[in-house]
Amino acid sequence: MRVVMKFGGSSVADGAKISHVAELVKKHLHGNQVVLVSSAMDGMTDHLIELAEMGLKGKESQVKDEIEKIRKRHSEAAESAIPVEAFRHGALSTVSTLLYDLERALNGISILRELSPRSKDYVLSFGERLLVPILRGALQARGVTSRDFSGGEAGIVSDENFGDARPLMNVTRMQVQKRLTPLLEEGIIPVIAGFTAVTQHGDIVTLGRGGSDNTATILGACLDADEVWIWTDVDGIMTADPKVVKNAKVIPQLSYAEASEMTVFGAKAMHPRALEPIIEPHIPVRIKNTFSPSAEGTLIGVDQQVSSGSVAKAVARVSDVGIVSVGGTGMVGLPGTAGRVFEVLGKQGVNILMISQSVSESNITMVVRRNSIQKAVNALEIGLLSKGEVKEVSYEDDVSIVALIGSAMRGTPGVAARVFKAIADAGINVIMIAQGSSELNISFAVNEKDGVEAVRALHDEFKLGS
Secondary structure (H helix, E strand, C coil): CCEEEEEEEHHHHHHHHHHHHHHHHHHHHCCCCCEEEEEECCHHHHHHHHHHHHHHHCHHHHHHHHHHHHHHHHHHHHHHHHCHHHHHHHHHHHHHHHHHHHHHHHHHHHCCCCCHCCCCHHHCHHHHHHHHHHHHHHHHCCCCCCEEEEEHHHCEEECCCCCCCCCCCCHHHHHHHHEEEEEHCCCEEEECCCCHHHHHHHHEECCCCCCCHHHHHHHHHHHCCCCEEECCCCCCCCCCCCCCCCCECCCCCCCCHHHHHHHHCCCCCCHHHHHHHHHCCCCCCCEEECCCCCCCCCCCCCCCCCCCCCCEEEEEEEEEEEEEEEEEEEHHCCCHHHHHHCCCCCCCCEEEEEEEEECCCCCCEEEEEEHHHCCCCCCHHHHHHHHCCCCCEEEEEEEEEEEEEEHHCCCCCCCHHHHHHHHCCCCCCCEEEECCCCEEEEEEEEEEEHHHHHHHHHHHHHCCCC
């Protein structure tokens, strides 16, 4: 069986955890061809963002101090995870070379006082690139032949959308197969830095925050893997946030569509865009816990009709959002008003999470991230209100979105009635409702103070914890 395994930052946070990962991989080698994808050490990407900002402000001495902290953290991890001196020396030599390159890049940013998307991506790529030689060394010290790569070296080629690049799958598939398939057939494990790719001009680019999941599924699709395993620090995707609902449990199986809905609504285990490359080839994904490897986890990719015995699979909540509304009788029957609203917001980079419009056409209500509310309101006031295209722009910033998710809801009568009766019985007022024609989820907005209670009410109503 050919398996792509991805380990998150919490799984490789220090030397002891890297050792654990190496042992875990070794146990799964029998009869399997394995490709490893690794995130950076926990917190490292944030550290590199801070470093880039220091460079932009010309704080060269602070940059040097922070690079030494990074060197120390990786050196200590290598000392702990790689018991064989020759392999440890090789890993640390690579780390030193990379840190020299990082310092040069930060000095350039400091001199120019310029941090372009291209140079920022280059800086952020070092988190994963510093980790994989240590993971390679840990495997080699345990008798597992391996070789480390950046995403670009492994063959992942992307567009030039720095900060959130998309793979060019045709050329990527050709390059990945050419570079990695011979290694797999020789029993060599490729250890690949997640999050990174390379443009057709050779520039290092990142695949967006959390993009190591994307790396794993891209490689899985290119190598015709039998499965992709996402190793994280939770037992799987859960019926609700366990911090909110005490009897939340792991969902054993999800369809791709259900999992996509869950990740968009913030399920911790996976990046929202990571499922795209593997849906068409129908490659299953397993979410597993690095620190509880015997747990079954969640299998994504089962038939759409597989059910957990309930009409719904999970309840999700998004709390860092607000509602922006535009209204006015002048909007009624006027073609293109909605298009103008979305165009104005799109030009300002405001992402719309949810939309509701009354049949009277006199009001359009949108959910946006809380940190985008003021930007959205300003854009709409300048772009539409000042020109008389709408009569009112208003907002609420103390809102939570709650969503009930499950493919078995499709075509099942009475689901909405149960949802809103449970919410009404809990004494909660609903501000806004939206449901797509796919019927995969029913989403609604409530006051933020009611968000947790709404989640609990639906979890109980649909008996998701039993």
